[in-house]
Amino acid sequence: MNQHEAMLIVGAGHAGGRAALTLRESGFTGPVVLIGDESHLPYERPPLSKALLKGESSLQDCSLFSEASFMASGIEHRSGVRVTGIDAERHQVTLDSGVTLGYRQLLLAMGGTSRSLDFSGRQFSNVHYLRTFDEAIGLQQRLKPGTRLLVVGGGFIGLEVASTARDRGCEVTVLEAGPRLAARALPERLSDALLTLHRRKGVMIHLGAQIEGIQGEGRVDSVHLVSGERVMCDELLVGIGMQPNLELARAAGLATGSGIRVDRFLQTSAPDIYAAGDVCEFQRSDGEFHRQETWRNAEAQGRLAALNMLGQRQVFSTVPGFWSDHYEFGLQTVGTLAPNACVIERELADAGFLLLYLDSTARLQGASGWGIGNSIAKDIKLCERLIESQVVLPLDSLAHVSVSLKGLLRGAHA
Amino acid sequence: MSNQWVEVCHVDEIDEEDVIRFDHQQKTYAVYRSHNSEYFATDGLCTHEKIHLADGLVMDFIIECPKHNGRFDYRNGKALNAPACINLKTYPVKVEGGMVLLDTQGSGV
Numbered sequence: 105m106n107q108h109e110a111m112l113i114v115g116a117g118h119a120g121g122r123a124a125l126t127l128r129e130s131g132f133t134g135p136v137v138l139i140g141d142e143s144h145l146p147y148e149r150p151p152l153s154k155a156l157l158k159g160e161s162s163l164q165d166c167s168l169f170s171e172a173s174f175m176a177s178g179i180e181h182r183s184g185v186r187v188t189g190i191d192a193e194r195h196q197v198t199l200d201s202g203v204t205l206g207y208r209q210l211l212l213a214m215g216g217t218s219r220s221l222d223f224s225g226r227q228f229s230n231v232h233y234l235r236t237f238d239e240a241i242g243l244q245q246r247l248k249p250g251t252r253l254l255v256v257g258g259g260f261i262g263l264e265v266a267s268t269a270r271d272r273g274c275e276v277t278v279l280e281a282g283p284r285l286a287a288r289a290l291p292e293r294l295s296d297a298l299l300t301l302h303r304r305k306g307v308m309i310h311l312g313a314q315i316e317g318i319q320g321e322g323r324v325d326s327v328h329l330v331s332g333e334r335v336m337c338d339e340l341l342v343g344i345g346m347q348p349n350l351e352l353a354r355a356a357g358l359a360t361g362s363g364i365r366v367d368r369f370l371q372t373s374a375p376d377i378y379a380a381g382d383v384c385e386f387q388r389s390d391g392e393f394h395r396q397e398t399w400r401n402a403e404a405q406g407r408l409a410a411l412n413m414l415g416q417r418q419v420f421s422t423v424p425g426f427w428s429d430h431y432e433f434g435l436q437t438v439g440t441l442a443p444n445a446c447v448i449e450r451e452l453a454d455a456g457f458l459l460l461y462l463d464s465t466a467r468l469q470g471a472s473g474w475g476i477g478n479s480i481a482k483d484i485k486l487c488e489r490l491i492e493s494q495v496v497l498p499l500d501s502l503a504h505v506s507v508s509l510k511g512l513l514r515g516a517h518a
Numbered sequence: 519m520s521n522q523w524v525e526v527c528h529v530d531e532i533d534e535e536d537v538i539r540f541d542h543q544q545k546t547y548a549v550y551r552s553h554n555s556e557y558f559a560t561d562g563l564c565t566h567e568k569i570h571l572a573d574g575l576v577m578d579f580i581i582e583c584p585k586h587n588g589r590f591d592y593r594n595g596k597a598l599n600a601p602a603c604i605n606l607k608t609y610p611v612k613v614e615g616g617m618v619l620l621d622t623q624g625s626g627v
Contacts, residue, residue, distance in 0.1 A: 122600075151567075165567065399586070403601065427585060478573035481584030485575040510535070510577075 108195050108206030110135040111413060114187050114352070115213035118399065119381025121146025121168040122406030123211050123413075124179045130414055137205060139182045139197075144237055145169050150399050152240040153264035154429055158271065159244060163237055187214075190356035192374040209413040212353060212364055212372070212379040213406065216346035216397070221256055223318060230323045232341045234261055246339045249273030254327060254337035258285040258309065260428045262343030263298060266307050267430040277335050278302070279313040279327070288345075289426070290472065293449070293459060294435055297474050305431055310335075346397065348383045361385050363395040368419045370409045378413055380405035386420060398426040423488050432476055436484040439470030439491045448502045450483075458483050460502060467494045489513050521610075522623040529616055532557075537581060537592075539572035542622060547609065548572050549618060550592045552579060557611045558592050559620045565597065565604035 111127055113120045116138045124138045124146075138146070147166040155161035164170070169177070182199070189198040196206045218233040232243045243265070247253065251274040255262040258280025266276045284295040285302075302309055314330040326336045348363045359365040359373035363385030370378050370386065379385075381402040385395040404422040411418050425438040445461040452458060456475030463469050471487035473480040486509040490497070493513065501507045526540050532551040539562055540547045546562030548571040564571055564583040573584040581592045588602025595606035610624035 125600075148567075403586075407600070478569065478584035481573050482575045485582055485584075485587075 108208050110137050110205065110207050111209050111211070111410075112197060112205060112207035113138045113211045113213060114190075114197065115211075115215055115349075115381070115383070116140025116142065116146050116181065116183065117213060117215050117381065118146060118148050118168065118402035119215075119384075119406035119409075120211065120213035122403055123213065123380060123410040125168060125177070126407045126410035127414065128177050128179065130411060132414055134208075135180065136178070137180045137182060139185050139187055139199070139205075141184060141186050142236055142238070143183050145171075145174055145181065147237060148399060149235070150427075152237065153234060153261055154268060156237070156240050157244050157247070157265065157268045166237075187352060190352055190358075190377075192356050192358070192377060195376065208376070210377045211409050211413060212377065212383060213381045213402075213409075214349040214352070215382045216348040218342065219345045219347055221342045221344065226318075228318075228320060228322065228324045228340070230337075230339045232339060234265060234341065234343065235346065243339070243341065247272045247274055250275065252336060252338045253277070254324075254335055254340045255279065255343060256315070256327075256340065257343035257345070258282070258311070259288070259343055259345065260286055262341065263302065263430060264428060265341055265343065266302060267305070270305050270307060271431070276306075277308040277310070277337070279310050279315070279329070279335070281313060283312055285309070285311075286428075289437070290435075291441055291447070291459060293457070294472055294474060297433075297435075297457075298430060301430060301433055308335075346382070348395065350383070353379070353383075361393050363393075365393065369412045369417055370405060370420055371412065378409040380409040394424075396424055398424065400425050423491055425484070425488065427481075433474065434476075434478055434480060435472070435474045436480050437470070437472040438484050438488045439468070441470040441472055445469060446499070448499070450503055450505050452479070452483075452505065454479070456480060458487075460487070460497075462497060462499070466496050466499050468497060483509060486510055486513055520623065521621050523612070523619045523621050526559075526611075526618040526620050529555075529557075529613055529618055532618070535576050535578075537572050537574065537576050539570055540620065542620075545622070546570065547620060547622075548581065548592070549611065549620060550576060550581065552576075557613060557618050559609040559611045560590070560592055560595050560606040564588055564602065565606060566601045571606075 146168045151166045186200040187197050196204045198204050218235050253269045253274045253276045255278045269276050285298045316328040316330045319326045324340045353364045364379040366379050366386050382397045385393050427436040448460045450458040454476045458473035461470035468490045532538050535553040537550045540549050548562045550558045566588045569585045575582045582589045589598040590606050595608040610621040
């Protein structure tokens with residue numbers, strides 16, 4: 105029997121913070137406790153590699169709450185605290201201080217930890233990771249004009265930092281182990297666009313790069329590649345992905361795969377325990393389990409988990425999507441980019457383009473595009489609606505931009 | 519405060535059901551033309567994270583922020599869904615001699 109009152113949220117990042125806010129906005133007046141190991145109020149992470157790293161925005165700008173709105177919310181924030189155990193049976197969690205807290209409903213939104221590069225136990229003071237505000241500030245202070253920055257990992261974090269560092273006048277080298285950039289998330293066409301742009305901006309990019317050895321005492325001075333090349337550096341950023349924080353869920357006996365497994369309502373295998381955000385692995389309508397590390401996912405799952413913790417039974421069905429910014433260009437993706445899809449390309453102004461991913465019945469499943477600033481956003485938003493409406497599209501004319509996506513969508517509603 | 523009408527553009531420079539960015543004296547505005555060719559104006563930056571709304575999608579009377587999907591009714595600036603929670607400021611707009619004019623001093627809804 106569960107006699108506890110509190111809504112407990114483990115992880116005070118974007119998903120956890122959005123859930124806490126949603127509980128209050130939905131009229132829940134009981135105790136809401138938000139537990140996080142960072143000292144800050146919940147914030148959105150995309151600016152960490154962009155505006156915040158450039159010094160153009162502050163923690164307050166990316167915060168989900170202002171100090172005043174947080175005080176007014178009556179949410180209890182336990183910062184700098186770690187949860188060490190979950191007792192699903194008794195409906196309680198244990199904190200690193202030894203204190204136990206009971207819950208009525210529990211949300212697991214503890215995100216992930218940067219995957220670390222193997223330095224064989226050696227410590228280097230100029231090695232950076234980027235997942236938290238404090239790490240972003242630490243890196244920002246080192247990115248001065250002329251600084252030689254070595255980025256290990258040609259994914260979004262590494263490339264967005266490369267872009268910011270070039271804008272700040274640094275000399276940047278990127279090492280990517282794979283044959284192309286951001287291969288896990290992007291089609292080849294987008295990887296090529298990123299490669300061309302970054303090289304044009306003066307970034308030295310090594311594809312298929314394998315590290316042979318690391319030289320330096322206390323600081324990394326240079327990195328040797330298997331190819332024989334040697335890259336000198338003042339600072340080194342490791343951006344080789346993250347690992348979801350699954351230990352607590354596993355120890356508590358919850359079902360896990362590459363994340364904490366949830367059903368359509370974002371409920372885990374245990375009653376009254378939900379999961380949301382980077383740590384959550386949900387089942388898509390095609391039966392595949394998926395975990396997403398995106399702003400949009402944290403936002404949507406944090407909100408939906410909170411509603412379901414309050415007794416609603418809403419199915420998670422948000423179309424996935426993300427964006428990434430590089431210099432004056434931006435890319436956006438929505439839906440699913442299946443390898444066996446029929447892909448149609450629309451050429452846009454200023455070297456921009458939009459790739460449409462259709463299934464065998466000519467219905468849109470996903471789209472990915474590239475353009476100056478946020479210019480691709482309008483098309484991507486229309487694609488999201490076309491994915492939702494599942495209207496049959498004209499394959500033979502879709503490549504022509506004179507065929508308006510809005511018109512096709514409106515035709516579907518007519 | 520007295521009105522301060524400034525010329526934005528010719529009426530045809532904004533497509534139907536679309537939006538353009540208009541910068542004037544260190545301020546940026548979003549100027550809209552609805553599907554029935556009424557004109558409206560709001561502050562140019564989303565109240566959530568200061569993204570230019572002119573890159574967003576206009577459907578009916580709703581503008582959607584290009585990054586975070588916050589939506590506003592551009593007729594009255596009302597924030598319709600999170601993460602947008604603060605309303606947009608709106609400005610009076612009129613059409614004269616084929617030109618769209620915006621009152622930078624006007625307090626909208």
